[in-house]
Amino acid sequence: MATIPPDVQKRETAPSTDAGRGAKTTPDEAPAAPPTVKLDRANPEFLAGAHAVYSGLRAQGPVVRASFGTNFTDGARAAGSPERQTQGASEHAWLFVTRYDEAVEALLDERFSSDFRTGMTPEQQERAAAALPEEFQPIAHSLLMLDPPDHTRLRKLVQPNFTARAMDALKPRIQRLVDELLDKAERAAAERGETSPERRMEFVEAFAYPLPVQVISDLLGIPVEDQPQVHVWAERFLQADPQQYMANHEARAGMMAFTRYLEGLFERKRREPTEDMISQMVHAQEDGDRLNPRELLSMVFILFLAGHITTVNLLGNGVVALLTHPEQHARFLADPAGMAKGMVEETLRYWGPVDFLGSPRTVKEDSALGGVHIPKGSKLTVGLASANRDPHRFENPDAYDISRPDAHRNIAFGKGIHVCIGAPLARLEAQIAFETLFRRFPKLRLAVSADSLRLGVGAAMRGFKHIPVLY
């Protein structure tokens, strides 16, 4: 847990220098990255003050060394690593890209592999696979962790579901869900005898969480009556501490049960296809060899889980950002429909849900980035939040400004072949949500002081756990 200090805006600004900017060197000439800094996401204070830390790192150079806590694939990485006798799963130093231009360059560089098995011998790969818990296997083979050509083949299969036309078709459904959730919150307040503007709502629980979960469940074709059970399994997994995961029997059993449930659902959709993504994918599977059973499971898992915490956090971060910047709040209230798009982009830039890539790239050959030597075999992550506050890309980057003309240049969704496939959906959900919320409840405000709001920790995510509001 971490708190957002009241002076967050002041603390988030630190001096920046031009060290290494514009340098063009060959991999051999380039100097190594500066020594390791610890980006301790398990430390309650880290995320709250992270933007000041990132600012200091940008001043040090475009690429620095950083160590992090563990994530779910670290056990497998360590098992498959040639140095496994000496290197434990807990203390890894990764290269950390701090600045915007180099972040974009790194995300577009095909020498940086997303597959953690890259560079391992077949024997090491086998050890790595054996070290992964069975129920985690599908996630370790998801789009996020594949390189071309498998990545290209699988991404092509689902991409048509996220086009502008597909999003247009989804709009009425999302609007209806948004209205239903707000109606429900109003009814609950009325039952408690509360009246406007003193009605209470826990924004995350009543709105930010259920909206994206229902949207993605519908899109995939998880029947409404099964959604509460699926929600329990997913939550146990998402709330699990990665460092304790192997001993967390509840989370592991939940994932196994979720897997068995999905296999049963695939069977049902095979027999009686409906208008949804799972039916489409089951059909694609029968059509030829475009998708094997493990790939089908991986795809459903990643689509279901990837959009979960991220979109929840975008909704929460946007509400808190707006409510804690009175001038921006007033501008938004004057024209919610006109400002919604800009407000969503600025929230992604200012407080994007993913601070840095939780799953690092593996460097396939000696390279250079911003004049820094990137040795073959190193692990490299990209500081999306740091890049989005780079003063060389965004003027006055620590200000929250919903009409910032270039806010849409943020890289909160990544870039390149792995750019978030769900970005159009997350953007659409957030635009409809903010516009409707502030139009229907113009008196909406925080029920507690901003500095008492707590950030959840873990997995490089930025988002508030609870947001009590009055309306």
Ligand code: HEM
């Ligand atoms: C505000 C909400 C979201 C944020 C900030 C976000 C962020 C990201 C980022 C940064 C990546 C790239 C990771 C990398 O390069 O390694 C990514 C990939 C991905 N996201 Fe999202 N995401 C969001 C919502 C969603 C939603 C709603 C879905 C599902 C419908 C989704 C599904 C995916 C998938 C499947 C990938 C992997 C794509 C690939 O590897 O080709 N995300 N997301």
